[in-house]
Every structure is written in structure tokens, then in C-alpha cells.
Amino acid sequence: MTIPKKKSRNRNHLSREVWVQAATRTIAQEGVQAVAVEPLAVALGVTKGSFYWHFANRDDLIHAALEAWEQDQSLDVVARYSAIPDPRRRLRVLLFAAFEDLENGLFFAALSVSSGDPRVQPFLVRAAERRLALGVAAFQDLGLDLAEARERALLAYAAYAGYFQLLRTTPGAVTSVTDLSGYVRRLAEALVPAKAPRL
16 A cells, blocks of 8 residues: 655745735735735635735735835845945945836835825835935035935935836836936936035
């Protein structure tokens, strides 16, 4: 008598990270409201049981995707770029890195549409506060006073938010005007002083 091999307990269960990545892609493409367990399971080729292996419910998955985004795009960004000693270079690198990260830019734009959602709002607020603080610190390191540093950081962040919101809703309006490198170069030229101001 042949004893059938025991099926691996995890054979039909994807990792938590795979589910989070799938939810992240869905949010970036279709928005928070589009995250649903059954369509994701079908797209991933597994049963819903795989989902419940890692998450209590849909909100739990959305929260995990938002946490992953916050870690990567807020906490890690501050750690990566605040260490660049030259503030002028830091600002230029930050601008180009932010605009070239298409996936996260579109994810941010999709979250902004759901800014009134109590699940989303705290993450957007914290991300904005950290990103603006990073910009303000860099502009102050260039010798600008606090008011001027805040204004320029806000202009940079507004340009970023507006660019990806337009790219999400009316991509033709963006791509018909300029290429991305040209857009960011003009933004950097407008906002980052060529020389430190005299004190």
C-alpha cells in the first residue's frame, strides 16, 4: 500500500509580501476602493484561503500596503537622502528620485483621491510632514531662512503631487508638454538656488 505524500501546508499559500505587492499595484492602478480579496486571489492564481492565512480581512491588507508604502517612501527616504552632505545635491537627487519613481508616484496620487478615508488620511499626513520637513531642512542648509525654506519645500511638494495627479487622470496633458527629465530639471532650476544666499 502506497501512502500518499502529505501536501505541503504552504503549497497554496503565497507570502504576505506577495499579497501586499498585489494590493499596492491595484491601489496604484485603480485606487483603494478596488482592493478586493476575490479578484486578487484570481489574479494571483490562488484561493481566498491563501489570503486568510495572512490577513484578517480586506482592511487588514489595505493597512499592510499603506504601512509598507510609509516605510519605503517616508521613513526610508528620510534615512537615505538626509545623509547627503551637500544640500544642493541632496535636493536635486531627491527631486529626480521622487519623480522617476513612477509606481510610487501613482500610488501616492491614488491615495490622495482617497484622502478623506480614515484608513488613508493618517498615512498621507505623516508622509507629507516628513517629506516637507526633509525639504525644509535641505533649503535651510543652503542658507535660506525658515519662511523661505518652507515656501520652496511646499512648492516642490505641490509640483510632485500635481504632476502625478495629472499623470493619473490626464496623462496626455503631461506627456505632451515636456519629458520628465526636462520637467524636473526646470523645477530644480527654479527652486534650488545656484549659490547660497549671503547672510
